[in-house]
Ligand SMILES: Nc1ncnc2c1ncn2[C@@H]1O[C@H](COP(=O)(O)OP(=O)(O)OP(=O)(O)O)[C@@H](O)[C@H]1O
C-alpha cells in the first residue's frame with residue numbers, strides 16, 4: 114500500500130486506501146477509478162473488494178499470488194466475474210488464472226515464469242473475460258484477446274522491490290481514470306506500464322545501488338517525468 118500510494122501521488126493522482134465494507138459504498142462512487150489488489154487477502158476484506166468492484170466505476174484487478182491457494186483463486190475468479198476493465202499480473206498469476214488451477218511450483222507473490230510464457234493464456238483470458246490483460250515482466254504484454262502490445266521499458270531490479278507490480282497496477286487505474294473510450298483501455302494500460310518502466314530506468318540511472326534506493330529514485334523519477342522524456346523514451350510496439 115505504501116509503494117502503490119506513493120507512486121500514485123508522485124504521478125499526480127490522488128490515492129485513498131479503503132478497506133472497510135461500511136465505507137466502500139460511500140467512498141467508491143466518488144472515485145474516478147478503482148484498483149482492487151488481493152495481496153493481503155482476508156475473509157473480511159473480500160466483501161469490500163467485491164463491493165468496490167461493483168460500484169460502477171472503471172476498475173483494475175491485481176490478482177496477487179492467484180495460484181498460491183484455493184481461497185485466492187476463488188476470490189480472483191469471483192472478482193473477474195465482476196468485469197474489470199484491466200487485469201495486471203505477473204506471468205505466473207496470469208497462467209494460474211487462465212487455467213483456473215493452482216500453480217504447480219509454489220511461487221508466492223513472485224513470478225516463476227517469463228511474461229512471454231503467459232502470452233497465449235493472456236489472450237485466452239482476455240477473450241473469456243472481456244478484460245484487457247497485462248502480463249508484466251522484462252517485456253510487459255497487453256492484450257484484448259486479439260491485438261498484442263509489448264512494452265519494453267523497465268529494469269530487472271524492479272523485481273527486487275516488493276509491490277512494484279502493485280504500483281504498476283495502481284498506475285493503470287490512475288490512467289484509466291482519464292480514459293474516454295472503452296477502445297482506449299489497451300493503449301492506456303500500455304502507456305501506464307511504459308511510464309512506470311521508464312521511471313524505473315531513470316531511477317536506476319539516478320544512482321540507485323539496489324532495491325531500497327531504486328524505490329526512492331523511481332518515485333522521484335515518476336514525480337519529475339516530463340512530456341519530452343516520455344515521448345522520446347517509451348518503448349511500445351504492436352505485436353500482432
Ligand atoms: N526483467 C525485467 N526487466 C525489466 N522490467 C521488469 C522486469 N521484471 C519486471 N519488470 C517490471 O517491474 C514491474 C513489476 O512487475 P513484476 O512482474 O515484478 O510484478 P509482480 O510480480 O506483480 O510484483 P509485486 O507482486 O512484487 O508487486 C513492472 O513494471 C515490470 O515491467
Ligand SMILES: Cc1ncsc1CCO
Pocket residue numbers: 151152153177222275276278279
Ligand atoms: C509480498 C506480498 N505479499 C502479499 S502482497 C505482497 C506484495 C507483492 O505482491
Ligand SMILES: [Mg+2]
Pocket residue numbers: 177178202203222278279
Ligand atoms: Mg504482484
